[in-house]
Amino acid sequence: SPDPAARIAELCRQLNDANYRYHVLDDPAIPDAEYDRLLRELDELEAAHPGLASPDSPTQRVGAAPSGAFDEVRHAIPMLSLGNAFSEEEVRDFVRRIDERIGRESPRFSVEPKLDGLAISLRYEGGRFVQGATRGDGATGEDVTANLRTIKAIPLALRGEGWPGVLEVRGEVYMPLDAFKAYNARALADAGKGGGDKVLANPRNGAAGSLRQLDPRVTARRPLAFYAYGTGAVEGGTLPDTHSATLARLRDWGFPVSAQSEVVEGAEGLLDYYQRMGEARDGLPFDIDGVVYKLDDYEGQREMGFVSRAPRWAIAHKFPAQEQSTL
Numbered sequence: 001s002p003d004p005a006a007r008i009a010e011l012c013r014q015l016n017d018a019n020y021r022y023h024v025l026d027d028p029a030i031p032d033a034e035y036d037r038l039l040r041e042l043d044e045l046e047a048a049h050p051g052l053a054s055p056d057s058p059t060q061r062v063g064a065a066p067s068g069a070f071d072e073v074r075h076a077i078p079m080l081s082l083g084n085a086f087s088e089e090e091v092r093d094f095v096r097r098i099d100e101r102i103g104r105e106s107p108r109f110s111v112e113p114k115l116d117g118l119a120i121s122l123r124y125e126g127g128r129f130v131q132g133a134t135r136g137d138g139a140t141g142e143d144v145t146a147n148l149r150t151i152k153a154i155p156l157a158l159r160g161e162g163w164p165g166v167l168e169v170r171g172e173v174y175m176p177l178d179a180f181k182a183y184n185a186r187a188l189a190d191a192g193k194g195g196g197d198k199v200l201a202n203p204r205n206g207a208a209g210s211l212r213q214l215d216p217r218v219t220a221r222r223p224l225a226f227y228a229y230g231t232g233a234v235e236g237g238t239l240p241d242t243h244s245a246t247l248a249r250l251r252d253w254g255f256p257v258s259a260q261s262e263v264v265e266g267a268e269g270l271l272d273y274y275q276r277m278g279e280a281r282d283g284l285p286f287d288i289d290g291v292v293y294k295l296d297d298y299e300g301q302r303e304m305g306f307v308s309r310a311p312r313w314a315i316a317h318k319f320p321a322q323e324q325s326t327l
């Protein structure tokens with residue numbers, strides 16, 4: 001049989017590449033059954049040669065035994081909460097305040113859908129996923145690293161090159177609607193036979209509840225996904241000058257980023273995007289409760305600063321409440 005170390009490395013590469021193509025490029029390379037076959041082969045090879053299993057191996061996603069409770073994690077850079085706008089007038093005020101404060105006639109904004117999931121922060125050191133935490137109160141969250149490792153959309157190691165020595169990525173863990181419905185249909189069917197998983201009330205609670213499981217093996221059974229939408233601490237390297245360019249780098253490094261993110265100009269650009277996303281909303285594969293507008297250049301963001309914990313440079317423009325998807 002060929003050298004097991006070479007075969008293990010080749011399987012890791014193939015599986016990580018398949019993960020990236022599926023979750024980031026939304027362009028699967030191999031069918032799920034093939035992915036599972038390769039994963040099983042890797043699992044058997046690593047079991048036969050324990051010294052050859054890397055901590056970043058795709059087999060190491062469902063690892064740790066249940067913890068008693070979650071450790072606390074202090075966010076070196078607070079995780080923001082967004083101010084809300086509910087009307088066109090409030091959006092125009094938001095843009096006017098930017099012009100008045102930093103003299104931007106028609107600023108460029110990075111815009112994206114506001115996913116209705118659970119905000120988390122992922123820390124990478126030397127390109128490897130070392131810690132993940134919930135937002136908590138913005139300053140302190142819970143260490144849910146073991147649970148986050150089970151989410152295939154979250155890379156265990158960064159791809160490509162040029163990433164900083166320390167990189168924190170912020171984003172939303174959510175449950176895609178189809179996966180939520182399939183999960184519940186299965187849970188309901190199994191309940192009829194006296195066993196099975198818990199039925200989830202709605203995708204948002206499903207995501208939050210799944211991440212707060214003390215046993216990662218339960219989390220691993222939940223259909224969770226992830227979108228990156230920002231960064232936290234960055235050391236030993238630099239990011240581009242704009243949010244939109246940073247999102248492009250995050251995609252290169254292996255993070256899913258919303259396919260609906262755009263760069264638009266001025267209040268008209270924001271309101272046009274809001275209108276288009278409102279029309280597209282029912283066709284999206286996940287729940288959104290609005291869109292997020294962010295001044296695109298970081299220099300402008302620094303000049304605008306924050307009001308208490310919410311940035312002056314970004315707001316969420318919410319849609320009217322939608323009847324929640326019930327059972």
Ligand SMILES: NC(=O)n1nc(-c2ccco2)nc1N
Binds near residue numbers: 081
């Ligand atoms: N929930 C969501 O999709 N968010 N949340 C932000 C955010 C929160 C604070 C700064 O940015 N951005 C997006 N797309």
